[in-house]
Amino acid sequence: MGVDTEIRLPPNVRLRDVAVVMGILAGLPKQWYNGYIIVDGAKPRPGCSPETPEIELKGKMVDGKEDHSVLFFYEGDHNGKWRSMSPPSTPFWQAVGRGLVKFFGGELDLNDCDSKDCDYKVKPRKNISPCNNPEWNEFWKNVGKYLHFMFIRPSNYTKVYFWESPKSSKGLDINPKYHRELVWDMICDHDSCWRSSMGSAICDAYFAMSKQFNGRKKSGKELRPCDLSEFTHLFYETPQYVRLVKNELVNPKVDRFSPEGRLTKIMYTDLTLADIEGVRKPTSNNAVVLKIKVDKNG
Numbered sequence: 351m352g353v354d355t356e357i358r359l360p361p362n363v364r365l366r367d368v369a370v371v372m373g374i375l376a377g378l379p380k381q382w383y384n385g386y387i388i389v390d391g392a393k394p395r396p397g398c399s400p401e402t403p404e405i406e407l408k409g410k411m412v413d414g415k416e417d418h419s420v421l422f423f424y425e426g427d428h429n430g431k432w433r434s435m436s437p438p439s440t441p442f443w444q445a446v447g448r449g450l451v452k453f454f455g456g457e458l459d460l461n462d463c464d465s466k467d468c469d470y471k472v473k474p475r476k477n478i479s480p481c482n483n484p485e486w487n488e489f490w491k492n493v494g495k496y497l498h499f500m501f502i503r504p505s506n507y508t509k510v511y512f513w514e515s516p517k518s519s520k521g522l523d524i525n526p527k528y529h530r531e532l533v534w535d536m537i538c539d540h541d542s543c544w545r546s547s548m549g550s551a552i553c554d555a556y557f558a559m560s561k562q563f564n565g566r567k568k569s570g571k572e573l574r575p576c577d578l579s580e581f582t583h584l585f586y587e588t589p590q591y592v593r594l595v596k597n598e599l600v601n602p603k604v605d606r607f608s609p610e611g612r613l614t615k616i617m618y619t620d621l622t623l624a625d626i627e628g629v630r631k632p633t634s635n636n637a638v639v640l641k642i643k644v645d646k647n648g
Contacts, residue, residue: 358432360474377412504634
């Protein structure tokens, strides 16, 4: 028996709506149809019993897999308080679970084998129907940003590169490892301040995403930052140890600290434990890639 993540949602959620939101969080493509959102790769289907249907996800998803499924329990172990799901405790399902709880309300237990019963909770929403619900519609327009950081340490200095998935990205296009070559922005080349450089990129995403709430009002007044719910970020895939195949400046003749001079064409491959020598003796061609999904909802 493995370690699971338990996702608990309010009893008034609809199975189809959970499947749709789950599909979008997983990176499956979506489309409008007669006022509703359709995600072809996310569908409920009969499970092992009438009270336990299954949600099936098929297509190219952010973790690189093309097939996921999870049982949806109408009758859980919480006296009817929640509808629950217990997928494996992986970065993918932890991120999807957090997104579901953030949208519908509920509770999330990242590890059902530890002593803590709840790691994240949101008060259940009263209005979680897609009919005439501006908040529901807003969810489809902006479900988050995907930020990526690459760390290379050729000497006592650490180089940090940054790449953000374009808004038009879908499925595997979100993940940099499924691109042959990308242009990354070097945001740091220093022995110590790389931490703050990474934090600055995340803060920039925070303020950019906050702009989606411009013009909204609460009790007749413009929304303030404290009126918005928390800004969250979570790894959508485990950190990746890679070997650089290509690492070339786009504009080698300009000042390397100018915006144009920092741009770098990078291509890489996975470095696994099968290449034990490469792991034991890291070189300047080795790097670590962190993949983060951030979101901010009001």
